[in-house]
Amino acid sequence: MIAAKAQSDFGYDYIPDASYEEVADRISCIESEVSLEYNEKVKSFIDYFTVRDRPYTQEVLNKTALFFPIFEETLAKYNLPDELKFLSIVESGLRPNAISRANAVGLWQFMSSTGKMYGLNND
Numbered sequence: 001m002i003a004a005k006a007q008s009d010f011g012y013d014y015i016p017d018a019s020y021e022e023v024a025d026r027i028s029c030i031e032s033e034v035s036l037e038y039n040e041k042v043k044s045f046i047d048y049f050t051v052r053d054r055p056y057t058q059e060v061l062n063k064t065a066l067f068f069p070i071f072e073e074t075l076a077k078y079n080l081p082d083e084l085k086f087l088s089i090v091e092s093g094l095r096p097n098a099i100s101r102a103n104a105v106g107l108w109q110f111m112s113s114t115g116k117m118y119g120l121n122n123d
Helices: 020-028 040-052 054-077 082-092 112-117
Strands: none
Touching (some): 020 040
């Protein structure tokens, strides 16, 4: 039986009890420059972000309108895959002031030592 679709507060629909096959089918329809794989580990993350910690996901989605246009413009300028913008969600949850236990900072969780290695200023 196919689960009924539910509508989120942000216009994104989801299937609360989707089967493995339903999610795999949806992912296979996504056009992407970056290869997308689907397996049990990916399914568990999808479940976490769409069901178990939905408020966090909605909070992050609210921030995309501010950050993604900036990221998209810069990625396009340097001919980089648009999908890289999603890395900032994974790294920091789109929190510019994020600091990891390893002292990686910012939206992209950049390390000061890495910046020095590439001749960048820490400012």
